[in-house]
Amino acid sequence: MSEEDGGRGDAEPLPGSFRDPAGFVFRREGTLFRQVNEIHRPHYDRLMSSGLYEDLVGRGLLIPHAEVDGSPAVRQGASLVLRPEPLRFVSYPYEWSFSQLRDAALATLRIQEAALDHGMSLRDASAFNVQFHEGRPLLIDTLSFEELPEGRPWVAYRQFCQHFLAPLALMSYRDARLGRLSSVHLDGIPLDLAVGLLPKSARLRPGLQLHLFSHAKSQRRHASDAEPAAASRGKFSMQAFRGVLDSLRGSIEGLGLPEDVSVWEDYYGTAAHYAEEAMARKEELVRKFLAEIQPDSVWDLGANVGRFSKLATEGGAFTVAFDVDHACVDHAYRDAKTAGETKLLPLVLDLTNPSPAIGWSNAERATVAERGPADAVLALALVHHLAIANNVPLPAVADYLAALGRHLVIEFVPKDDQMVQVLLRNREDVFPHYTAERFTEALDSRFEIVHREPIADSGRVLFLGRRR
Amino acid sequence: MDARSRIFTVSVLMLAVMFVVIPVANAYIDPGSGSFIFQAVVGGLLAAALVVKGFWRRLVSFFTKRRTADER
Numbered sequence: 001m002s003e004e005d006g007g008r009g010d011a012e013p014l015p016g017s018f019r020d021p022a023g024f025v026f027r028r029e030g031t032l033f034r035q036v037n038e039i040h041r042p043h044y045d046r047l048m049s050s051g052l053y054e055d056l057v058g059r060g061l062l063i064p065h066a067e068v069d070g071s072p073a074v075r076q077g078a079s080l081v082l083r084p085e086p087l088r089f090v091s092y093p094y095e096w097s098f099s100q101l102r103d104a105a106l107a108t109l110r111i112q113e114a115a116l117d118h119g120m121s122l123r124d125a126s127a128f129n130v131q132f133h134e135g136r137p138l139l140i141d142t143l144s145f146e147e148l149p150e151g152r153p154w155v156a157y158r159q160f161c162q163h164f165l166a167p168l169a170l171m172s173y174r175d176a177r178l179g180r181l182s183s184v185h186l187d188g189i190p191l192d193l194a195v196g197l198l199p200k201s202a203r204l205r206p207g208l209q210l211h212l213f214s215h216a217k218s219q220r221r222h223a224s225d226a227e228p229a230a231a232s233r234g235k236f237s238m239q240a241f242r243g244v245l246d247s248l249r250g251s252i253e254g255l256g257l258p259e260d261v262s263v264w265e266d267y268y269g270t271a272a273h274y275a276e277e278a279m280a281r282k283e284e285l286v287r288k289f290l291a292e293i294q295p296d297s298v299w300d301l302g303a304n305v306g307r308f309s310k311l312a313t314e315g316g317a318f319t320v321a322f323d324v325d326h327a328c329v330d331h332a333y334r335d336a337k338t339a340g341e342t343k344l345l346p347l348v349l350d351l352t353n354p355s356p357a358i359g360w361s362n363a364e365r366a367t368v369a370e371r372g373p374a375d376a377v378l379a380l381a382l383v384h385h386l387a388i389a390n391n392v393p394l395p396a397v398a399d400y401l402a403a404l405g406r407h408l409v410i411e412f413v414p415k416d417d418q419m420v421q422v423l424l425r426n427r428e429d430v431f432p433h434y435t436a437e438r439f440t441e442a443l444d445s446r447f448e449i450v451h452r453e454p455i456a457d458s459g460r461v462l463f464l465g466r467r468r
Numbered sequence: 469m470d471a472r473s474r475i476f477t478v479s480v481l482m483l484a485v486m487f488v489v490i491p492v493a494n495a496y497i498d499p500g501s502g503s504f505i506f507q508a509v510v511g512g513l514l515a516a517a518l519v520v521k522g523f524w525r526r527l528v529s530f531f532t533k534r535r536t537a538d539e540r
Contacts, residue, residue: 020496124497153511155495158503210510218509219502228501240511243518 011073015363016128022143025084026073034065034142035072036080043120043146044080052118052145061111063087063133063140082142085133088297088318088345092365093127093163094183095347095355097330098171098257099337101179104130104137105164109249111139112154116241121148125156127163127182128365134342151235154244158219161211162188165251169212170194172255173202176326179348186359191216207251257330278458283311285453286378286409289464290315292450293407295375301351301404302382306332306344312378313343320374322349351382352390369403377405384413384420387434394433394442402446408465412439417459436461 011033017024022040026033036044047053056062065084072078093101104127112122122144129141154160163182166189170178174197181189195216203209286308290298298312303321305328312319321344323329332346349355354368379401386392401408413420415434440463443449447465454461 022496123495153499153504153507155497155499155504157507158500159497161503214510215503215506218506219500222500222502222505225501236508236511237515239515239518240507243514243516244507244511246518246521247514 013073015361016359016365018360020124020143022123024073028070028073032084032086033068033070033073034082034084035074035078036082036143037077038079039077040143041079044143046120046147047142047145050118050120052115052120055114055118056111056139059110059114060134060136061107061114061138063131063138063142065142084140084142087131087133087140089320090366090371091132091320091345091347092183092355093130093167094180095349096179097326097333097346097348098168098176098179099330099333100132100137100346101127101164101171102168102252102255103337105160105168105252106249107137107139108160108164109245109252112156113242113245115145116148116238116245119148120145121154122146122156125160125163127188128186132345135336135340135344151237153236154241157244158215159188160248161191161215162194164188165208165211165248166191166194168252168255169202169208170197172257173198176257176330179326183355183358186364191219205251205254207247207254211248211251275457278455278460281456282380282411282458282460282462283308285455285462286380287311287315289409289451289462290317290376292464293376295407297374298376298378299372299374299404300378300380301349301401302379302385303332303346304328305335306346308378308380309344309346312376313341316343317375318343319345321346322351322368324348324350324352351386352392369400372404374405376407376409377401379408379410381411381413381419383410383439384417384423384434388420388423388431391430394439395445398442398446402467406467408443408447408463408467410443410463410465411455412436412461412463414459414461 011026011028013024013026014032017026021037022043023034023036026035053062057064063084065082068081068083070081070083072081093104096104107130108122108125112125115121123146124141124144126141129139129144130137131140133140162185167179167182170181170189178197185193191212195213198208198212203213290312294315295312295317298309298317298319300306300309300312300319300321303309303323304325306321309319309321309332321329321332323332323346326348329346329348332344335341336344336346349368355365357363357367357370358365383394383397386397387394401410414436415421415424415429415431440449440452443463443465447467449463449465451464452461453463
């Protein structure tokens with residue numbers, strides 16, 4: 001392929017970046033760039049000259065970028081290459097808790113309102129265009145802005161309702177675990193599905209009645225229209241535009257989570273199973289191990305509300321706190337937000353079924369492992385959940401953890417531990433190999449064991465391993 | 469909602485649709501016919517709501533300011 005017909009040289013366009021003719025992102029020698037195509041150049045210039053870029057970057061709502069001299073990945077139609085400020089971790093809406101999705105939605109609306117102030121508008125409102133950067137949600141797609149076409153309604157209204165309002169309403173009215181529905185419907189929850197699942201009481205909220213129920217009805221009514229939804233002239237006033245945005249904001253601000261404390265969220269509160277002394281000893285050891293590794297990035301698996309993740313962030317590491325329990329993740333996010341914590345990203349993840357590669361050709365959204373490895377993985381009070389509750393053989397546990405991190409701080413919880421006994425109370429003990437010896441053996445096959453320290457008074461053992 | 473008020477609502481909405489004509493989208497994502505038309509229909513209503521809300525806020529802040537001034 002010659003350069004004239006779009007030779008790609010040494011750059012690889014990212015697999016999730018193919019929809020928009022305005023441009024795309026690509027990686028060259030490990031650095032991420034964004035190509036702006038000629039067709040979009042006037043809109044990009046308007047973003048930069050109108051003051052919108054400074055306004056949004058100043059308020060932490062848009063990723064900053066630099067214009068660079070580098071050659072584009074595809075020459076044909078190329079106009080400019082940008083180098084956006086790098087993100088520490090790319091997370092997906094189906095990994096966010098309710099409060100994270102809600103903050104991402106409100107950020108999107110604030111961005112759109114600012115865009116209107118500068119005569120521009122968002123061309124899309126995909127939740128995937130929002131990322132958590134230094135603790136706050138911001139827009140990463142610099143090419144999402146267009147000059148505001150006069151008199152036209154918001155083209156991204158449908159997408160906003162599907163990506164944000166529908167899942168938030170479902171999480172608020174039905175169950176927070178429905179956030180994971182977004183991994184099945186990558187372009188947001190279809191409104192007919194959302195209204196079918198919502199209780200009748202959701203209709204009592206005018207915003208939901210309007211933007212979900214009536215909206216879905218209108219979609220159904222016009223689904224088979226052959227004519228474009230547009231005649232020729234006419235106006236959708238700016239006041240109407242702002243009215244729609246204000247109503248969406250009110251609808252989202254009015255949604256909350258029912259206040260029920262999960263078993264896990266209260267894990268440390270009533271921690272009868274874990275003597276405070278042992279807990280203190282464990283903290284001391286984790287801190288010591290982390291100081292030895294000096295990790296730049298840490299993934300805390302089964303982080304609960306992030307008690308141990310804090311040790312990692314205190315040491316300066318960017319830390320992703322994964323937990324399967326939605327309430328814990330939401331709690332950790334709200335705490336981090338209140339504290340102004342910039343190095344912690346709590347995410348919902350079921351380690352027994354981690355986020356897969358999905359989307360077009362199974363490549364648009366990456367697996368968790370593909371987004372690593374982390375410098376260090378914390379796996380505290382976790383192994384019994386994988387090996388006993390989920391029957392994963394110990395060597396397979398070690399294999400997967402070696403795929404996630406370069407170092408591993410892992411706690412072995414013996415079979416006679418109260419927490420393991422709880423898992424075994426109603427079932428046959430089919431785990432003759434669940435022993436400290438077999439565990440050490442499995443670990444040793446993948447990691448060089450640097451330390452092996454008993455946690456006083458608990459029978460548990462903490463290991464530090466370096467990946468082989 | 470009884471039959472008569474339903475007929476009334478539908479007529480108002482149909483009239484609104486007839487008067488609101490919107491320009492072609494030219495968007496790279498599908499804005500959706502139903503979503504586009506729906507916004508045009510409810511836009512006026514939500515614009516009015518926003519005006520009322522703004523007026524209400526000004527009214528409330530006028531009185532709270534005055535009260536604070538009186539209390540001083």
